Amino acid sequence: MAAGDKVTRPGQVQYGDLLLGPGTPYRWRSVAGWEDLPALDSGTVARSDAHGAFPGRLLAQARTITLDGLIVRAPRATIGAVVAALNSGTVPVEDERPWVAWLDDRGPLLAYARATRRTVPAGPGYRLGTITGAAMEFQATDPRRYELAERSVSATLPMSEPGLSWPLVWPLAFGAPGSTGALSTANEGDAETHPVIEFRGPVIRPALTNLATGDVIEYDIPLAAGDLLTVDTLAGTVVLNGTASRIYTATSRSVPEQTFTLAPGITNLIFRAAPGSTPTASATVRYRSAYW
DSSP: OOTTTTOOSTTEEEETTEEESTTSSEEOSEEESSSSOOOEEEOOEEOSSSSSEEOOOEEEOOEEEEEEEEEEEOOTTTHHHHHHHHHHHTOOOSSOEEEEEEOSTTOOEEEEEEEEEEEOOOSTHHHHTEEEEEEEEEEESSOOEEOSSOEEEEEEOOOOOOOOOSSOOSSOOOOSOOOOOEEEEEEOSSBOBOOEEEEEBSEESOEEEETTTOOEEEBOOEEOBTOEEEEETTTTEEEETTTEEOGGGBOTTOOOGGGOOBOSEEEEEEEEOOTTOOTTOEEEEEEOOEEO
16 A cells, blocks of 8 residues: 555555544654654764864654553453554564655645554443543654655656758757766755656766756666666665675765755756766666655
8 A cells, every 4th residue: 555545634644554543543743753853863072272173964863653542442342453453553674664644735744654652541440431541652763854746757868859850840859869878856845855866778888967066976887677776765776687686886986876966946957877878878867855
């Protein structure tokens, strides 16, 4: 299932396949840590010979999200099954699951998290069909929040325009415009986002350059027709055809993958390759706008 596919209105939260909020047996009163700025690790160093300090980098820690005041309500005959579904949906897992919240007119936002705490009081509520005072805690190792819909832009290698056709016929036909290898992304959030970049062959030594920063990712590898080299800049991986790591093919001018990000706003990129590459080779950039 797609992330947030069950979320249809404000007040709903979806963790994996578990939906909480209006229209479900689970109602929550407040969510903490979702709109908050996550805790920051500061690289600021005190000056040894003057007042103040040298400003250092600020790196966000994991985001902790808490749902408080959770109420579980169901007919007495099915309250056990409803609690069991809540328990099953929040078991400890190895991989993070999509965590989607729709709070207001901005629409739903997405994070990836794991359930780290669950409290469901055992008391008279089981006999009444209403359990109050439950709570849940989640931890997202990537503290950024993302739009649900993934964006994608693609470009092929530069190719010259065909020009005029002879004999000349009026009106003049210059042919279809040639490719420039240029791509443009639009991160509408307020945080840098890590894209996934896909190079498709046939191409030799594919490279993508951020024109604003000068950062380049480039791989000294030939890709045949049908080959796909996937660069996940968040995970820092370079994988050929979904199975084989090729991170060692990064050239000396290639920056570390995890430093190749898209800043808020418009980012212009260019796709290039070594001579001998086919103009039909392509680069695709997939990303989501990111928010603090």
